Amino acid sequence: MSGNHDHEGHDHHHREPESVLSLRVRALESLLVEKKLVSSDAVDRIVSAYEQDIGPHHGAKVVARAWVDPAYKERLLADGSAAIEELGFGGVDLKVVENTPQVHNLVTCTLCSCYPHSLIGLPPTWYKSFEYRSRAVIEPRVVLREFGVDVPETIDIRVWDSSAEMRYLVLPQRPPGTEGMSETELAQLVTRDAMIGVALVQRTSGTPARPERAAL
Amino acid sequence: MNGIHDMGGMHGFGRVEREPEEPVFHAEWEGRVLGVSRACSAQKIFNIDESRHAIERMPPEDYLASSYYERHLDRNVRLLVEKGVITREELERRMAVLAQGRDPAPSHEDPSLIARMLRALTARPSYRQPGPPPHFSPGDHVITRRDAPRGHTRLPRYARGKHGLIHRVHGCYIFPDANAHGEGEQSHPLYSIRFEAVELWGVSAEQRACVHLDLWERYLEAAPPAPTPGRSQT
Numbered sequence: 001m002s003g004n005h006d007h008e009g010h011d012h013h014h015r016e017p018e019s020v021l022s023l024r025v026r027a028l029e030s031l032l033v034e035k036k037l038v039s040s041d042a043v044d045r046i047v048s049a050y051e052q053d054i055g056p057h058h059g060a061k062v063v064a065r066a067w068v069d070p071a072y073k074e075r076l077l078a079d080g081s082a083a084i085e086e087l088g089f090g091g092v093d094l095k096v097v098e099n100t101p102q103v104h105n106l107v108t109c110t111l112c113s114c115y116p117h118s119l120i121g122l123p124p125t126w127y128k129s130f131e132y133r134s135r136a137v138i139e140p141r142v143v144l145r146e147f148g149v150d151v152p153e154t155i156d157i158r159v160w161d162s163s164a165e166m167r168y169l170v171l172p173q174r175p176p177g178t179e180g181m182s183e184t185e186l187a188q189l190v191t192r193d194a195m196i197g198v199a200l201v202q203r204t205s206g207t208p209a210r211p212e213r214a215a216l
Numbered sequence: 217m218n219g220i221h222d223m224g225g226m227h228g229f230g231r232v233e234r235e236p237e238e239p240v241f242h243a244e245w246e247g248r249v250l251g252v253s254r255a256c257s258a259q260k261i262f263n264i265d266e267s268r269h270a271i272e273r274m275p276p277e278d279y280l281a282s283s284y285y286e287r288h289l290d291r292n293v294r295l296l297v298e299k300g301v302i303t304r305e306e307l308e309r310r311m312a313v314l315a316q317g318r319d320p321a322p323s324h325e326d327p328s329l330i331a332r333m334l335r336a337l338t339a340r341p342s343y344r345q346p347g348p349p350p351h352f353s354p355g356d357h358v359i360t361r362r363d364a365p366r367g368h369t370r371l372p373r374y375a376r377g378k379h380g381l382i383h384r385v386h387g388c389y390i391f392p393d394a395n396a397h398g399e400g401e402q403s404h405p406l407y408s409i410r411f412e413a414v415e416l417w418g419v420s421a422e423q424r425a426c427v428h429l430d431l432w433e434r435y436l437e438a439a440p441p442a443p444t445p446g447r448s449q450t
Contacts (some may be wrong), residue, residue, distance in 0.1 A: 043251030110224030
């Protein structure tokens with residue numbers, strides 16, 4: 001992976017050159033390894049877990065199961081943590097909020113960047129941006145319109161500001177015309193953004209929830 | 217604290233910009249920062265509330281000028297120095313040594329650390345603990361505290377002194393305002409509370425919108441129901 005990207009947006013401007021940052025990070029790890037508080041292979045394992053295993057495709061399986069199995073959906077909405085454990089996921093105190101024809105849900109964290117990492121992977125930069133953190137609570141419809149989602153004022157918007165250790169996942173509406181699809185096919189339609197609440201699930205999904213493996 | 221991190225409702229940051237095909241990490245060092253942070257948590261060198269508060273204590277101009285992983289690096293260094301694990305001079309010296317191309321740290325393996333770090337990705341977190349019974353029930357009206365604590369708090373500024381409705385009782389969870397300051401894991405009732413947009417933002421509010429926050433009982437007082445017509449829909 002190259003550190004030499006040309007990024008837009010202020011979240012990628014750094015106070016120091018990348019070379020100095022990178023050196024400081026290596027120096028800190030070296031000191032902690034010397035003090036036997038950290039091992040570099042432990043750091044490697046966490047990095048590879050997030051790069052190669054954990055990702056939106058896990059959350060997508062949960063959503064697809066809830067769409068095809070009403071009893072599972074009921075358990076998921078009642079106790080998200082227990083219901084995702086049934087599918088082998090965990091690591092999070094999870095509340096699932098359901099989109100309906102009357103209600104649209106949106107997840108944010110205004111104080112830091114809380115996010116259900118262990119279920120859908122690390123958050124995208126925009127979720128951690130000052131723009132999203134400041135605006136999602138005060139003008140959710142305007143923010144959603146920028147994401148291409150138009151929520152009319154006949155529909156309630158509920159914004160979930162993750163201010164404690166509960167993490168929120170949106171259960172999107174199953175798109176019409178998918179009655180014949182299998183659970184696996186349905187999971188492929190479910191995107192990360194739909195589980196945050198900034199996208200709707202489309203019958204033909206342009207962006208699969210599964211992370212791109214080509215770069216690994 | 218009334219810090220720069222408390223951004224809910226601020227104006228002026230502009231459009232939310234998205235990066236297509238965004239990688240998990242933008243540079244190798246970002247992943248190392250994440251891994252070292254997780255190791256420090258697994259070693260119980262600092263807890264989640266100390267960790268958040270350390271980021272909040274960055275000078276505001278640095279906070280705004282830094283990326284997410286830079287803030288996390290700053291946090292790691294700040295807490296490790298404060299807790300006496302490393303010194304800033306030691307870190308500078310090690311940077312100088314590494315710049316010359318050699319890492320003097322003998323390699324170290326710790327399978328139990330790996331196991332604990334991986335378990336944190338699948339096991340349920342332990343923030344929920346036994347505590348006192350909740351004073352409020354779903355449907356109760358509350359008003360949030362109006363003060364301006366100098367320490368850590370998870371009651372954002374935009375929701376202070378506001379009228380809300382108890383939506384759900386989560387149980388008792390470790391109180392961050394104490395745990396961030398070395399006062400131990402005090403467990404207090406936590407609630408999901410619904411605030412109507414008009415209560416938070418007045419005439420600027422969007423129609424048919426509300427914000428839910430998870431707030432500890434210590435932030436709340438009982439309130440009479442729906443004092444103004446704008447809140448009657450609750």
